[in-house]
Amino acid sequence: MAELQTEQLNDFYINIGLDNNEMNHNFFKNYVEQNLHKSIHLLEKEIKHNLLVLDVRRLEIYFNQVIEKLENSTFLKFDDAKIEEYVKKYDLNKENILNINNKELIHYLTLIGDPFDPLHGANYESYFKAEKIKSIFYKYTAKHEILFFLDRIRSLQTKYIDKSVKKKISYAKLFSYELSKYDSLAIEHNYYAYYNSILLPYIAKVKEEVQEYILELNPIKIPLYLDKTIEEIENAGFQNESATIIDKYVSKYKIDLKKLPEVKDSKLREILSTKDFRQEMPYNEFSEIEYVQLNFYLYGLRTETIKLLDYLKGLQVNYQITSNVETKELLNYNKIVFKSYDTQKWFDTALRSLNTIDKDSVIRRGFQAIANTFYKDEVCKKYIFQYAFSLKDYIAHLNKEYAAGIERNDKLSESVNHIDKVNGLVMEYQSKLQNNTTE
Numbered sequence: 001m002a003e004l005q006t007e008q009l010n011d012f013y014i015n016i017g018l019d020n021n022e023m024n025h026n027f028f029k030n031y032v033e034q035n036l037h038k039s040i041h042l043l044e045k046e047i048k049h050n051l052l053v054l055d056v057r058r059l060e061i062y063f064n065q066v067i068e069k070l071e072n073s074t075f076l077k078f079d080d081a082k083i084e085e086y087v088k089k090y091d092l093n094k095e096n097i098l099n100i101n102n103k104e105l106i107h108y109l110t111l112i113g114d115p116f117d118p119l120h121g122a123n124y125e126s127y128f129k130a131e132k133i134k135s136i137f138y139k140y141t142a143k144h145e146i147l148f149f150l151d152r153i154r155s156l157q158t159k160y161i162d163k164s165v166k167k168k169i170s171y172a173k174l175f176s177y178e179l180s181k182y183d184s185l186a187i188e189h190n191y192y193a194y195y196n197s198i199l200l201p202y203i204a205k206v207k208e209e210v211q212e213y214i215l216e217l218n219p220i221k222i223p224l225y226l227d228k229t230i231e232e233i234e235n236a237g238f239q240n241e242s243a244t245i246i247d248k249y250v251s252k253y254k255i256d257l258k259k260l261p262e263v264k265d266s267k268l269r270e271i272l273s274t275k276d277f278r279q280e281m282p283y284n285e286f287s288e289i290e291y292v293q294l295n296f297y298l299y300g301l302r303t304e305t306i307k308l309l310d311y312l313k314g315l316q317v318n319y320q321i322t323s324n325v326e327t328k329e330l331l332n333y334n335k336i337v338f339k340s341y342d343t344q345k346w347f348d349t350a351l352r353s354l355n356t357i358d359k360d361s362v363i364r365r366g367f368q369a370i371a372n373t374f375y376k377d378e379v380c381k382k383y384i385f386q387y388a389f390s391l392k393d394y395i396a397h398l399n400k401e402y403a404a405g406i407e408r409n410d411k412l413s414e415s416v417n418h419i420d421k422v423n424g425l426v427m428e429y430q431s432k433l434q435n436n437t438t439e
Helices: 012-016 020-024 028-053 056-071 082-092 103-109 118-165 175-179 193-217 219-236 247-255 266-273 283-330 341-353 367-377 380-384 393-403 420-439
Strands: none
Touching: 012 028, 012 056, 020 028, 020 219, 028 056, 028 118, 028 380, 056 118, 082 103, 082 118, 103 118, 175 193, 175 219, 175 420, 193 219, 193 266, 193 283, 219 283, 247 266, 247 283, 266 283, 266 367, 341 367, 341 420, 367 380, 367 393
């Protein structure tokens, strides 16, 4: 297994450090590229490597080390006010400080030489000024490049760590428990508060949870998940409450059931909106109000539960059809080249995401080189492809699946231009595997 790499992180301060003597003998932009930008690029490359080799526990420690290193950079202490005089004088854009068109400023940023060199004679002041300007501009640029890089690292940390360690609450599993707590009806809450602020929002949370799981799950597993969710909702039994529980009120107050929880009758509306937190009402009067509110709430609980079950069963039908199609596809994947149907599907999605295939499924220029990059990738060999499969079999798959028209069966086009793009997709796939393992 590949080892953790820390060389770029350990030497980051040294690599991006400001050496005035070296900068005096370089154009400013060249110095920025060779020191600051190159160091950040190499550190980012090292981080991407480590994302592939570390488990979630070690990744968490590693991310903290990287962030601490960046946050402790002395460049972050630079006072931005020091560059303001140049921004105003040369009409610069602080968001794009390296885009400089002013001839005078360009002169100083491209002036090369040691301020103490006696050969400069009376011009020595220009070299001192150039050194000062270069130093201020470098510190400002370094500060904001590091801050930008920090944001990217924190985003990666959220993507690779937070999702793995946070466990979701199952709203469906708690459906019965949460919605059975109506013993404070007419005391702390009235019927309307229960219906609009507790019942409906909870139903919405269940639906949202279901949609999140559907997006994350393999399509084959979705019908089973929906079966389990429907069972949990049905076990609460709210759909079995009496359908006639408020019939006497319907006829008495001329209620339109389709418009509940709202009612037109002002007297009934007052009953349903009453709450006696201090228990100041006569017991008989309070008991009657509580009884009416309870009946209406149970009817609403029945109605909304039935709606939720209808919604879930509709999803169940749709995804059962999808599952049947996926099952057929599962039997037809290329078992010689790929470890599973899922890995073949990932490979196809990855190829298309890199624009190697157009909307009409015709391959584009660069298809062979990108396919070759996947073929040579060590992580792909471990997780995507079958052990010791041949290039001949791989090319045969490309020709059959994508009509690639590759004539030779022992060679593919090569290019280094696609390595980073392919590595990014592979790294994301590996991370997803690690997350699924830890959850």
